[in-house]
Amino acid sequence: MASARRSKLDPVAPRDVPTVVVSRLSLYLRELQRLVLEDRATVSSSQLGKALGFTDAQVRKDLAYFGHFGHPGVGYRCEELIGAIRRILGTDRQWTVTMVGVGNLGRALLRYKGFASKGFRIVAAFDADPHVAGVKIEGIPVYSQQRLVDVVRQLRIQLGMITVPASQAQQVADQLVSAGIEGIVNFAPVTLSLPAEVGLVGVDLTTELEQLAFAVANRIGTR
Amino acid sequence: MASARRSKLDPVAPRDVPTVVVSRLSLYLRELQRLVLEDRATVSSSQLGKALGFTDAQVRKDLAYFGHFGHPGVGYRCEELIGAIRRILGTDRQWTVTMVGVGNLGRALLRYKGFASKGFRIVAAFDADPHVAGVKIEGIPVYSQQRLVDVVRQLRIQLGMITVPASQAQQVADQLVSAGIEGIVNFAPVTLSLPAEVGLVGVDLTTELEQLAFAVANRIGTR
DNA sequence: TACTGTGAAACGGTTCACAGCC
């Protein structure tokens, strides 16, 4: 545990938070936002846990890594905790994002409304196909991939999503890195190698189906 | 460790495999298939590990949960190990899959060629919008959502992918369960509650971006 | 009473280090 005193108003991530904790933070946030839509003002750790399949102790310990957000006898105030988690995740700010690869998946993600409301603003897209360059999709300009490094640097784009075929993904990643990108979500079914200071999250849809197949084939609960 | 002797030819998942191990299995498989394309015949645990960012011991221990696939002094034969992992994951068979929700994401996934080659055959799709019902997308018939339970039961569909808005996801999941589905991949940003005997994997694209934002905002390696 | 925050215990996964094998 971190020894530094942290103010209640300034929740900052200590260096030694287990990474699983961060992924649960996203789920807490999602559920809290749902509760607010139902006009719930507070929620206890056991209620929050039950909704997501975790224990109450786990919820409390996860949140306690970042500060003292709870109110004994009351629980957590939803709006307050939403604000705290968003600050912790860094989604209280706006992020500029680019999408490389405007095939089926890229197009679908460009049209997805969910990103903008969470602070992720897609400001440019790229594709190797010259026929696609020049058009706009959902108001987002699509550039030729040759202009990637220039445009990303110019617009100071921070995050990149890669939806090109596997064979091109590493090359695209290298270009993004040389353009100064800070993090990448990779949808291509390959493992990328990147400098350690660039964040990387991989999402492989086939892999997810395989996990499900295993669970079903072995009649094992995935929860 | 399981005490039962397992034959080399019959790799079967024991009951007590850590779930993280299964997710790494998918990555091993992906990398092995890449190696085969490059005409590599064998690979050692340290080579496989290095390519994916794991230690050699971890690779060996993961695989040893399921059988004796390695050859001392040689390593693992790629084709042989591919076959073994596919049997373990259950992707040596064909799975019938349905997609509920034919919006942007659903459409993109229907068009994605990667599933079929991995044994996942999408045989039907559903949408609440009556305008969409009746058409075919990539040869896959789209039905009205009212016919979901009937059609899923009729075609003995095993797995379902949910790409409807969050507010409808639980209801769709309940319908799939009552139609006898065995597992669900949920792309809607809600936590579903399902009977324990139905497999569940959740994929939330916003959540993935949030993980990346956290890593970048806190300058923490995600690897 | 109702609930949080947190040390301490329990658990589970990873790494080490080496015997055994080709």
Add this chain to the structure above:
DNA sequence: GGCTGTGAACCGTTTCACAGTA
């Protein structure tokens, strides 16, 4: 020499249980 398979040590995460607070 090169490499696997695996007990044992290690380390990180989860659960327990309870002191503290509104």
